[in-house]
Amino acid sequence: MKTLTVSVVTPDGPVLEDQFSMISCKAESGELGILPNHIPLVAPLSISAVRLKRENDVEKLAITGGFLEVRPDKVTILAQSAEKPEDIDVQRAREAKERAENRLQAKQDHIDFHRAELALKRAMNRLDVVQ
């Protein structure tokens, strides 16, 4: 089975580098599935989970502020943060989610609203990946 090398890099250092058979992720313009020998591509990713598939298992990563660079044999994901399920602090994510929800309901001024929305997305994404 054909595979492609995936490396995930964040400002705090490399997170993962391994062989996978398929990547599926959510770009800003919609879902993307990458198989080996894909044409070179660059796409920004939304705050979402990236699923990396091997023959019989799937790894998930919670990605924030990332983008994807595809070359025929190698995929690089650059993200401001990328967390594996075991590294996610569930308690903290729950609290962050609650905080964000409260803030959204309070409906303060515009910037706070936008920020709370992003925070909520991040928290939900994390919880999503853990489950």
Add this chain to the structure above:
Amino acid sequence: MASLKEIENRINSTTNTKQITKAMELVSASKMSKAEENARSFVPYSEKIKEVVSHIAGSSSDAEHPMLKKRDIKKTGYLVITSDRGLAGAFNSNVLRSLNKTIEENHSSTDEYTIIAIGRMGYDFCRKRGLPVTKSIIGLADQPSFADIKELANETVQLYSDEEIDELILFYNHYVSAISQQVTQSKLLPIDDIGENASTIDSQYEYEPNEEQILEVLLPQYAESLIYGAILDSKASEHAARMTAMKSATDNADELIDDLTLSFNRARQAAITQEITEIIGGVAALE
């Protein structure tokens, strides 16, 4: 000449100080190697993002973004990276002197520039001199993670996007080696030299959805990553500077203890000699 007791006290206090500076030296040395490692693990990210940005910016003449274009400079932003604590030799004063000089040379009123201060020393310096500080971050960890500074980096880049500032200049200590740090002044925004080293990648990319929108996402991230890189660099320099400063303090303490011990022995000898002379004098008087 000081009395025996006085000299002894000084020796003791100097020895205590030496122990402290020695300990600080060792702590800084270990922090430095950690900071160096952090800076190294950041390199793959920064290189990759630079590669992609320069490729997009260089390959397409039609992709335009305000961050890539120079505009008339009405207001300059200075991002100054210093440490929170002193005891690091000339680490902070070098950066602040360079900042002060630049400001004096280029600006006549405080409306023409603003300062974003990272670190207490830089913040206090600007406050004392009445320089305008828009944003600041104090009490940054010794090994900052990207999440710690993301907000500040984000807001700083936002200042440029909102046209509140028209250029952004970074002042920090660049880590050359453990014994050498260099004050560096670099222009972060606008990014106008990125297209020059573009031809490193030969493959053509598909852009999803299109180049402009990717630049829209990528350039702020790139600028933020540069700020983070500078902070890591500065942290490594800070620990190196503190290590060097503490090492020379320890050496000086050693020297001082040697000198004091010598004069202590001399004073002791003089006292003994005097006592003997007195006894002999006393005996001679009795005969």
